[in-house]
Amino acid sequence: MSHSPAIKVDRLNKRFGDFVAVDDVSFEVPRGRIVGFLGPNGAGKSTTIRMLCGILPPTSGSATVRGVDVVKNPEGVKQQLGYMSQKFSLYEDLTVVQNINFYAGVYRLEREMLVARREWVIELAGLSGKEHMLAGNLSVGVRQRLALGCALIHQPPILLLDEPTSGVDPTSRRSFWDLIHSVAQEGHTVLVTTHYMDEAEYCDSLVLINRGRIVAEGTPEELKGSSARGKIVEIRCRRSWEAADLLENRPGVKDVALFGAGLHVVVDNGGPGEEEIRRMLEGFDVTRIASVKASLEDVFVALTRGEDG
DSSP, X not given: OTTSOSEEEEEEEEEETTEEEEEEEEEEEOTTOEEEEEOOTTXXXXXXXXXXXXXXXXSEEEEEETTEETTTOHHHHHHHEEEEOSSOOSOTTSBHHHHHHHHHHHTTOOHHHHHHHHHHHHHHHTOTTOTTSBGGGSOHHHHHHHHHHHHTTTOOSEEEEESTTTTOOHHHHHHHHHHHHHHHHTTOEEEEEESOHHHHTTSSEEEEEETTEEEEEEOHHHHHHHSOOSEEEEEEOXXXXXXXXXXXXXXXXXXXXXXXXXXXXXXXXXXXXXXXXXXXXXXXXXXXXXXXXXXXXXXXXXXXXXXXX
16 A cells, blocks of 8 residues: 555546537556646646545546545545645635634644644744734735645645745745645655746646646756657747747748747757758847757647647
8 A cells, every 4th residue: 555656537528518628538656756737727736636635536547645534524534634825825814823723623643632733834934923913914825834734734644835925025935835745755645736847847847738738748957858759959049939920831940939038949950950940040149059959848839839739
């Protein structure tokens, strides 16, 4: 049993009328790992998470959480999980302590354990001395730390985080990920959804989903290595949109995507070189043109571009 996956999903489907939100999804989450569930908004990430929590029944397929079937025993599944949603999941008109006590009651913690776990949550969130502040008066980053602590108050072996850093500033996002790693080091398994490609680098492995379907799995390095479709040339120039249109249909150019303030152009091995591309873009004031390694964003664009047409 100890070698079985923490989460196993097998051909899971969810339909809402004619709309297919999750389409024949299968993947596993090994115990003690941080697995990123990546995809754009509307890809099916949150729907999958809600089915794993026993909140939403699947249309077909199966899923188990530490061997507990999400369809047959949804209440049993909830005891195995800590869940944190993408929106602030606590009560803003309650104080820090009142929120902690509420979640302790939901998970039926005994009084002796409640005292110890309440102190642990307050320390985790950095709220010592602020126990009686209203949760709504805390900064977004601190509220998310408090929400994470409440999700862990019953010491679940598995933590499901649904876009926990959405709307959080970059510094607080990095701090939150440091917290996730510390939780994982204590033995928790973490499945975290995100559409931030930079956050994917913090995960042990990744599952990429688009339009309800799994499009790739592997470690960040494996995905960047195996999904390369050619040489990537990074370009900085004026009028990037026009430059992209100009390059898009040229022979040897497989893909063009906006990347930050510039472009990433994927070319065949026999495609145009850097100097030839520079000549194509005469009049666009090119300030940088250089070959670069594939990023996870490049990988995701490559994997989803065909499906999105």
